Amino acid sequence: MKAALAALAVASFAAAPAQAQDLPKTQLKVVGSISSLPPYREFEVPFWTKTLAEKSNGAITAEIKGFNEMGLKGPEVLRLMSTGALEIGATVLAYLAADDATFEAVDIAGLLTDVDSARKATDASKAMYAKVMQKFGVKLLGIGTYPAQVIYCNAELNGLADVKGKKVRVAGRSQSELVQALGGTPVTMAFGEVVPAMQNKTVDCGITGTLSGNLAKWNEVSTHLVALPVSWGQIAYATNAKTWERLDPRVRAVIETEVKGLEKNIWDAAAYHTAQGLACNAGTDECKIGTKGRMKVIQPSAADRALLKKVVDETMLPKWAARCSADCVADFNQTIGKTVAVAAKK
Numbered sequence: 001m002k003a004a005l006a007a008l009a010v011a012s013f014a015a016a017p018a019q020a021q022d023l024p025k026t027q028l029k030v031v032g033s034i035s036s037l038p039p040y041r042e043f044e045v046p047f048w049t050k051t052l053a054e055k056s057n058g059a060i061t062a063e064i065k066g067f068n069e070m071g072l073k074g075p076e077v078l079r080l081m082s083t084g085a086l087e088i089g090a091t092v093l094a095y096l097a098a099d100d101a102t103f104e105a106v107d108i109a110g111l112l113t114d115v116d117s118a119r120k121a122t123d124a125s126k127a128m129y130a131k132v133m134q135k136f137g138v139k140l141l142g143i144g145t146y147p148a149q150v151i152y153c154n155a156e157l158n159g160l161a162d163v164k165g166k167k168v169r170v171a172g173r174s175q176s177e178l179v180q181a182l183g184g185t186p187v188t189m190a191f192g193e194v195v196p197a198m199q200n201k202t203v204d205c206g207i208t209g210t211l212s213g214n215l216a217k218w219n220e221v222s223t224h225l226v227a228l229p230v231s232w233g234q235i236a237y238a239t240n241a242k243t244w245e246r247l248d249p250r251v252r253a254v255i256e257t258e259v260k261g262l263e264k265n266i267w268d269a270a271a272y273h274t275a276q277g278l279a280c281n282a283g284t285d286e287c288k289i290g291t292k293g294r295m296k297v298i299q300p301s302a303a304d305r306a307l308l309k310k311v312v313d314e315t316m317l318p319k320w321a322a323r324c325s326a327d328c329v330a331d332f333n334q335t336i337g338k339t340v341a342v343a344a345k346k
Contacts, residue, residue, distance in 0.1 A: 023059035024248050028052075031077065031089040033235050034191060035066025037212050038273055038289075039144055039266055044090065047262045056254050067091060073190045075099075081240050082136040088239045093129070093143070094172035094231070101324040102132045105332045106143075108320050109178035109231045110312040113305070115271045117340055118145065118232045122267075124335040129236065131331075139244045141237040142259040144266035146209040147273040148229035149175075152281075152295075153205035154198045157224035160304045169194050169206035174320065175231055179207075181315040182307075195221050209233060210277025211290055219281045219293030227278050228300035228308065232270075237262070317344045 032044040048062040067077055067089070077091035078099060096103035106125040112118040122143050130140040151157070155166060164183030170176045176186035187203050191212075197203045198221035207230060208218065237259065244252065273289075280290030282297040321329050321344040329346045337343050 023056050023250050023254070026056075026060045026247065026251050028060065028062040029087045030062050030064040031070055031072070031086050032064050032066050033090040033092075033144075034068050034212075036068075037146065037209070037215060038269070039146060039235060040066050040090075042269070043144070043262060043266050047258070051258055051261070052254065055258055056251070060251060060254060068192065078133075078136060078138060078238075081138045081238060084240045084242060086240065087243045088141075088237070090144075090235050090237050092146075092171070093234045093236050094174060096236075097173045099136070100132055101320065102128065102328045102331070104172070104174045104320055105324070105328070106234055106336055107172075107174060107231050108312070108316050109174040110308045110316055111336075111340065111342070112232060113229050113308070115148065115229075115267075115274060118229075118234075119267050119270070120339040121336045122232075122234055124339050128331045128335055133236075133238055134241070137241045138238050139241045141239060141255070142263045144235040144237065144263055145270050146233035146235065147211045147270055147277050149207050149209055149231035149233050150213075150229060151205055151207055151226050152213055152218050152222040153224045154201070154222050155204045155224065157205070157226060158298060159301055160226060160228065160307050163205065166204040167202070169197065169203045171207065171233070174316065175207050177316060177319055178230060178311065181311045191216065194218065198222060207231065209273070210275075210281065211273045212277070214277050214280045214290040214293065217291070219291065219295050222281075222295060224296045224298065225278075225281055226298045226300060226304065228304055229274075230308070235266075312342075317342065320344065321346055 030048050032040045034040060045064055048064045052060040052062060067074060074091045074095040077089040078096050080086040081089045093103045094107045106122055112121055126143060133140045160182060166184045167187050168179045168184045169189050170179055170186040179186040189197060194206045195217055276289050278297055280287035281293045281295040283292040283294050326346045329344050333343050
């Protein structure tokens with residue numbers, strides 16, 4: 001791993017004398033999101049290795065590996081970009097909660113229960129996240145997402161209330177607090193460790209994307225799923241600020257323009273991928289891009305939605321606000337909060 005990171009740390013911008021209106025040759029090293037999942041395979045790889053090359057007449061080229069392929073679990077990506085060990089990286093915003101509670105804001109568990117509200121809230125949050133990342137010497141490029149994150153269980157589950165008493169794999173502090181509020185026991189572990197943990201009953205349940213879980217074979221070790229998004233897993237795409245400044249301004253302009261297309265494509269696909277994950281886990285004929293399972297997919301009831309709202313209002317927002325600064329809470333209320341008509345109080 002050290003050798004791989006050392007290689008990534010080498011500056012790789014060979015700017016040759018430019019011909020009239022030609023961009024300088026620029027080679028980028030990119031660490032993407034989890035390599036086995038759709039955002040990486042369907043959008044990140046083509047964007048960095050094909051789209052940028054096409055839009056720059058071959059001047060901008062890139063190599064990309066998922067952070068899991070680099071031996072990383074996700075939270076380290078921001079710190080490695082901050083030091084310059086990584087040039088360009090992708091990771092889930094909520095993974096960064098230990099570095100700054102603001103990173104949880106757009107994915108406070110239970111807050112955003114449909115793709116439209118998640119998309120609007122994420123768009124509204126960009127300026128806030130750009131400001132936070134700047135403190136780490138990192139420039140935000142864009143924000144994508146995984147499909148809706150839902151609760152899978154290898155146990156009887158008929159609604160959110162049945163999480164009580166169960167051990168649930170979580171990713172990040174916010175999901176952990178949601179599980180606790182529902183009466184469960186949160187267990188933090190990497191995505192790749194969940195299947196054996198479910199098999200061995202180390203955990204009873206786990207939270208991940210509807211399609212992500214299917215593609216990672218969670219459907220083979222789970223029996224029940226509640227089709228109510230409790231989280232999303234927004235993916236931040238960012239770069240070391242000094243690395244960014246060393247790029248030719250015209251190269252920066254191409255990347256910034258085209259990243260908007262990357263974001264749009266990922267968000268446009270989020271609803272479809274969410275629905276596909278549910279169809280494939282249930283094993284219906286609508287399943288086209290996953291593996292047909294035999295899970296019981298429970299549609300959320302009015303009681304489930306009421307319980308989730310109660311937990312968000314009484315537990316999730318107050319706990320998050322308590323550990324975030326007054327400025328952070330104010331930024332949340334002016335951006336994300338406005339899109340979903342909620343307000344946090346310090």
